[in-house]
Amino acid sequence: MSEQDTHLIWVLADDRAGNINQAIGVAEALAQPFKRVDIEYTKLARLPNILRGASLLGVDDGTRARLTTPWPDLVIAAGRRTAPVARWIKKQSRGHTRICQIMRPDSGEKDFDLIAVPAHDQMPARENVLEIPGAPHRITETRLLIEADNWRSHFKGLPGPRFAVIVGGSSKKTTFTADMADDLISHAIDAAKAVDGSLLVTTSRRTGRENEQLIADRLAQSGISYHLHDWTSDAENPYFGYLALADVLIVTGDSVSMCCEAAAAPGGVYIYAPQGLAAIRHQRLHQALYDGQYARPLLDSTELVPFKHPSLQPARAVAQRCLELLSAPVS
Secondary structure (H helix, E strand, O other): OOHHHOOOEEEEEOOOHHHHHHHHHHHHHOOOOOEEEEOOEOHHHHOOHHHHOOOOOOEOHHHHHHOOOOOOOEEEEEOHHHHHHHHHHHHHOOOOOEEEEEOOOOOOHHHOOEEEEEHHHOOOOOOOEEEEOOOOOOOOHHHHHHHHHHHHHHHOOOOOOEEEEEOOOOOOOOOOOHHHHHHHHHHHHHHHHHOOOEEEEEOOOOOOHHHHHHHHHHHHHHOOEEEEEOOOOOOOOOHHHHHHHOOEEEEEOOOHHHHHHHOOOOOEEEEEOOOOOOOHHHHHHHHHHHHOOOOEEOOOOOOOOOOOOOOOOHHHHHHHHHHHHHHOOOO
16 A cells, blocks of 8 residues: 555544444454544543534543644544544544544534444434444454464364354343343253254353353253353453354344354354343344344244354445545545
8 A cells, every 4th residue: 555545544442342343343444554542531421412512521631632633534433422522533624534433423413424323223314324234343254264273272172063152141221130041051052962062151241140150050060061261260262262163153132242243253143132131222133133144033942053144244334435435535
């Protein structure tokens, strides 16, 4: 790439890992250098964006010091609280900076050059809105090949087919109960036993200690081969290895990111979302993934078998639109 083709690209990275992964996923899909700009908030960031406007209201002094010229050609941000900062940067650049906002900005929609919104968020159509089938992420085919090579020796003694169980947990609005934990791991154990396979199981901070212990006990009593990663462990997280090497992926439906990342992997994806676990917007995402043949629902009657599906790569669609913005003259 020549100097003339190189653009100055900023990724606004706040305190939410999910937001950061989505924004960096799009930046990486551009295949151009980018700068990560960390955004830290004050209590005023809780104000509605209609009050924050195109300003730095709600960000701390350290963040303000990082936001200096030269202004970028493109800003990529994700999440409501970064939107006023992106608008402020565009204002300071006198319109030179193009801004791509992932998820609803909740105010000043006309100021954004691109708003990339997953279909399950149901944002009204606008000329600058791009509807995508799921949340952008960083799971590419290349990364999966690298992770498979890194983790293959770790799972060498586990017979195939391998069933990965990616466990989320409770959220602000829903509860992952002990009955759900028991039902989920029972499905996985039964499926692995039926084909003399093995299990790859990981929990999260939202799973809950009692549920984690229940899952660990059931695995220990199952008589099948398994690899269990406790999220509190100091051992390297095998999550990407699971995505790369599992023949079947079972993911709880409480996390948009987990469902979308699983749908990028080669293994057959099943979403476990019994009544009470997934919020309405998550249920809309699940249905979109089923309709697009990226995943299948895990029901009582479901036979867990490997199947081929397209790789969910929404970051690429957003990146393509960003490249179009960069190549267009500034109005």
